[in-house]
Amino acid sequence: MIQRNALTVVEKLQRQGYEAYLVGGCLRDLLLGKTPKDFDVATNARPEQVQKIFQRQCRLVGRRFRLAHVLFGRDVIEVATFRASHSDARNANQAKQNEQGMLLRDNVYGTLEQDAERRDFTVNALYYNPQDNSLHDFFGGLEDLKAGKLRLIGDPMVRYQEDPVRMLRSIRFMAKLEMFLDKPSETPIRQLAPLLANIPAARLFDESLKLLQTGNGVKTYQLLRQYGLFEPLFPALMPYFTERNDSLAEKMILTALRSTDERVADKLRLNPAFLFAAFFWYPLREKVEQLKNEGGLNNHDAYALAANDVLDQFCKTLAAPRRHTATIRDIWMLQLQLTKRHGSAPLRTLEQQKFRAAFDLLAMRAEIEGGEAIELTKWWHEFQFSTEQQRQEMLKERSRQAPSAKKRRYRTKRKAKPVEAS
Secondary structure: OOOHHHHHHHHHHHHOOOOEEEEOHHHHHHHOOOOOOOOEEEEOOOHHHHHHHHHHHEEEEOOOOOEEEEEEOOEEEEEEEOEOOHHHOOOOOOEEEOOOOOEEEEOOEOOHHHHHHHOOEHHHOEEEEOOOOEEEEOOOHHHHHHHOEEOEOOOHHHHHHHOOHHHHHHHHHHHHHOOEEOHHHHOOHHHHHHHHHHOOHHHHHHHHHHHHOOOOHHHHHHHHHHOOOHHHHOHHHHHHOOOOOOOHHHHHHHHHHHHHHHHHHOOOOOOHHHHHHHHOHHHHHHHHHHHHHHHOOOHHHHHHHHHHHHHHHHHHHOOOOHHHHHHHHHHHHHHHHOOOOOOOHHHHHHOOOOHHHHHHHHHHHHHHHOOHHHHHHHHHHHHHOOOHHHHHHHHHHHHHHOOOHHHHHHHHHHHHOOOOOO
16 A cells, blocks of 8 residues: 555665654555555655765755655656754744745754654654554544544744745635534634745745646635635736625536646646636636726726736736646637638638637636637537538638628728719
């Protein structure tokens, strides 16, 4: 049940005279009958000592939390040194906190018992030694697992202040493990939710993917709304929400998350850019209409400027990498191209790299909006799966249904010509 590479790391550390255990989420998931995503190791060896043992197979990462990554091809085993309370630090290079109590640096090393006390939840403070088949449980994690209870170790106020991302982790575990949060751990969340503003935007982006793209997106979203944690992550979306939770933006979020959950269940690839393109589609549309009305811009220019504005707002809290924001922009601009079904435009649109993602967003819009979006979705569905000859027939049919641009221009000129007096 345990990955061979993880056992190899533990055994090699123990042969060198160090303590070493499998720790945390991998044990929790195995005890719940789930397949762990990865396996982590805890040891009393310092990161530099781990690197000395595994040499070129190991790299050290992180400054806030110094860790060793032992590489087996694409497989990475994370090795963390036992940590003690940050109050035991002798200088700022070992531990440092800001005024809100958040840990900025935490490299104070300690014992196995001290490390268990530093873990976030009791169900994550389990340590397994494969050498003697022993499981160490210092805070009743096994009992909490059986009861389906998530419980923070220590004072919840202090633990959330040390690292506000723990509030997001509690939501993720509730959704993933179908567990409930005990009352003392639950109570401070709404009050402390604004502390997420102190977390680097790049880290919050990574956390948002763990929350929304691991197969429990709908349930996670509902919990984030319930505990007041969605607003710190997506403040730019809040003006588009209603008391009845039935705005177009809210319907799109649920539709996109249901689709994402289904893709995870079917083991299909995910693109974070598509999810966020869907999330912010209706805010973008509102901004487009505002620019057209106030500035007299054409559709293309309004979309380009609106995309800049919406993406800037999005990246202030969740710093999406440029490759994702570029894809989001492509998906949005292709919504304009999908309305053009004359001449060679559909063939050029079909060749676009992000066509399939843009079509999927169109299909979601049709599900929410109905009307013209349904007809447009049906046409593009048929067009993309047709033969070359069938596509040409569809384009001819479109040309017959609407007057040509030349005829429209000609009629406009005739109509504008003044009538001479007889």
